[in-house]
Amino acid sequence: MVLIYISENLISFMKSIINSIGVLGIVTVAILALTSTSNAYAHTNVVAGNVEIVVGWLNEPPVIGERNAIYFEFIRDGRPYAVDPSNLSIEVRYGNASKSIDIEPLEGKLGVYISPIIPTRTGTYSIYMKGSVAGNPVDASVLIEDVEGKGRISFPDVEGSDSADVAPRLQAALAELQRSIDSLSAKVDDLSMKVDEMEGSKSIQVESAYNYGMVGLGLGAAGVIVGVSAMIAKRSSSKK
Numbered sequence: 001m002v003l004i005y006i007s008e009n010l011i012s013f014m015k016s017i018i019n020s021i022g023v024l025g026i027v028t029v030a031i032l033a034l035t036s037t038s039n040a041y042a043h044t045n046v047v048a049g050n051v052e053i054v055v056g057w058l059n060e061p062p063v064i065g066e067r068n069a070i071y072f073e074f075i076r077d078g079r080p081y082a083v084d085p086s087n088l089s090i091e092v093r094y095g096n097a098s099k100s101i102d103i104e105p106l107e108g109k110l111g112v113y114i115s116p117i118i119p120t121r122t123g124t125y126s127i128y129m130k131g132s133v134a135g136n137p138v139d140a141s142v143l144i145e146d147v148e149g150k151g152r153i154s155f156p157d158v159e160g161s162d163s164a165d166v167a168p169r170l171q172a173a174l175a176e177l178q179r180s181i182d183s184l185s186a187k188v189d190d191l192s193m194k195v196d197e198m199e200g201s202k203s204i205q206v207e208s209a210y211n212y213g214m215v216g217l218g219l220g221a222a223g224v225i226v227g228v229s230a231m232i233a234k235r236s237s238s239k240k
Contacts, residue, residue, distance in 0.1 A: 042145065043071070046129070049136030051076045055127050055144060058114055062147045064122050069114040070144070072103055076134060080111030088131035088138065094121060098128075119147040 043056030054073040062068050070092060074081045082105075091098045092115075103113035119125065128141045 044142040044144065046138070046140045046142060048133050048138045048140075051081060051133045051136055053129070053133065053138070053140075055129075055142050057145055060145055061152065062119055062145060063150055063153060064119055064147055065150070067116065067118050069116045070101065070103075070127060072113040072115075074111045074113070074133065080109075081134065082111055083113070083133055085113065087133065088129055090115070090130075091128045092117065093126045093128060093141075094123065122147050122149055 043054050046053040046055060052075040054071075054075070056071050058069040058071040059066075070090075074083050085103045088103070090101050090103060092101055093099075101115040101117070103115045106112040106114050124143060124146050126141055126143050130139050132138060
């Protein structure tokens with residue numbers, strides 16, 4: 001009875017290990033998937049009476065540290081329309097930071113205006129407009145395409161790029177995983193030896209539990225590795 005009780009506890013212990021590592025793999029994959037995904041917004045249209053305002057970046061995709069401009073196109077009754085910029089108050093916003101900007105006509109493009117800017121952080125930017133256009137009131141805030149790191153368009157890779165950070169992170173994750181596996185394996189071996197000493201005829205139960213546990217450890221490790229590999233593949237494809 002004592003042996004059976006210990007064996008059942010051992011199996012429960014191994015199942016808890018498998019569940020823990022399985023959850024670790026799932027969480028890792030989810031986190032990597034989330035950190036590898038960015039929201040993107042194309043040019044956004046704002047309607048003010050019979051005037052349509054198209055807002056976005058002049059050069060897309062916008063890249064951190066590269067000179068760019070906020071783009072405004074005004075269309076009235078389906079045709080390009082020249083506006084008086086002084087009738088509009090415009091801000092570019094990032095998180096809690098905001099900056100008032102002035103717009104100027106883009107040479108050779110009727111109804112198109114820009115405001116030069118160098119984005120200094122990756123992430124989501126928004127444009128807030130208030131005032132009037134052709135007598136129509138304007139009060140709108142719109143999201144524009146996310147600013148990205150240089151990795152997407154850089155070639156060849158340079159030191160300090162996102163890809164350069166993957167290798168040490170992967171190595172650290174695998175090292176931590178190996179330490180966890182070694183620790184858990186030692187605990188299982190210790191339990192196996194204790195049960196064998198009590199009754200050798202029941203050792204097959206322990207061996208089965210041990211094998212079951214090792215399969216779980218392997219699946220957990222595979223989950224983590226697949227997650228990290230997915231991150232690497234995602235970042236590599238974004239550079240093409």
